[in-house]
Amino acid sequence: MKGIVFVKLNEFVEQTWGLACWESLLAATDLPSGGIYTSVMTYDDNEIFALIDAISKQKSLHPFEAQKTFxxxxxxxxxxxxxxxxxxxxxxxGFLRAVQDVIHVEVKKLNPDVLLPEFEFLEETDTALTFEYRSPRKMNYFCEGLILGLAEYVDQTITVTHLLCEHKGDKKSVIRVDKC
Ligand code: HEM
Structure with a gap:
């Protein structure tokens, strides 16, 4: 995972719970990087999952809830x-389609080492969009969080439902977004 995500996780934790919390997360995890991150570097995915696990333990949040909030x-x-x-x-x-068709494509051109999720759009009406989320990282709850952040940003009220979820025994992850 790109360093930018770790740098931002550090900022998120410090803004939300303070510097002492970030330090105690580092103390609770055994990270090959030592928890020193720079945006342009790439770090082992296990580090992000270890930090998320530590957050969920220290803050009594389910790991999916921690990913979503971040x-x-x-x-x-x-x-x-x-x-x-x-x-x-x-x-x-429109923005979610642009993530798949433009944004992540450009990100990949600039950083060939990134691993980005694929969205396969399955159905769209005026008020509902359903797509399959594909990534070996299975970060579909992190994806939900990004979509909720997007909705806040463009001032739309939505709900996100995991119609199918690889963490719950399904063979794939399918997300539905409804405009309210
Ligand atoms: C609602 C909008 C977006 C959604 C739903 C989304 C979805 C995701 C998800 C789920 C991941 C985690 C990796 C994985 O699942 O394998 C990811 C990673 C990433 N996304 Fe997006 N994304 C969005 C917007 C953006 C934007 C605006 C950018 C801006 C450049 C961006 C750049 C990245 C980068 C750099 C990564 C890290 C990839 C890596 O380190 O391998 N995304 N995105």
């Missing part, structure tokens, strides 16, 4: 570094 906070930070041209989208469904 994703929701992170959206505006990723939006700020998104390629020019995507800032015209002010709708959750």
């Amino acid at each position: 994703g929701q906070w992170l959206f505006k930070e990723l939006y700020a570094i998104a390629p020019a041209g995507v800032h015209q989208f002010n709708d959750v469904f």
Whole structure:
């Protein structure tokens, strides 16, 4: 996972729970990097999961809830570094399509070592969008958080449902977003 995500996780923890919390997370985890992150580097995925686990233990949050909360906070930070041209989208469904078709494509061009999720759009109406989330990382709850952060950003009220979830025995993860 790219260093930017770790740098932002550090910021998220410090803003939400303070510097002492970040330090106690580092003390509770055995990270090959020592917890010193820079944006341009790539770190082992296990480090993000170890930190999320430590957050969930220390803050009594389910790990999925911790991923979701971080994703929701992170959206505006990723939006700020998104390629020019995507800032015209002010709708959750249009933006999600742009993530798959433009944003993550550009991110991959700039950083060939990134591993980005694939979204396969299955159905869209005026009020509902359903897509399959594919990634070996199975971060579908982090994905939910990013979508909630996006909705806040564009001032739309939505709900997110995990119609199928690989963590619950399904063979794939399918997410449905409803506009309320
Ligand atoms: C609602 C909007 C977005 C959604 C739903 C989304 C979804 C995701 C998810 C779920 C991941 C975790 C990796 C995985 O699942 O394998 C991810 C990673 C990432 N995304 Fe997005 N994303 C969004 C917007 C953006 C934006 C605006 C940027 C800006 C450049 C961005 C850049 C990245 C980067 C750099 C990573 C880390 C990849 C890696 O380290 O391998 N995303 N995204």
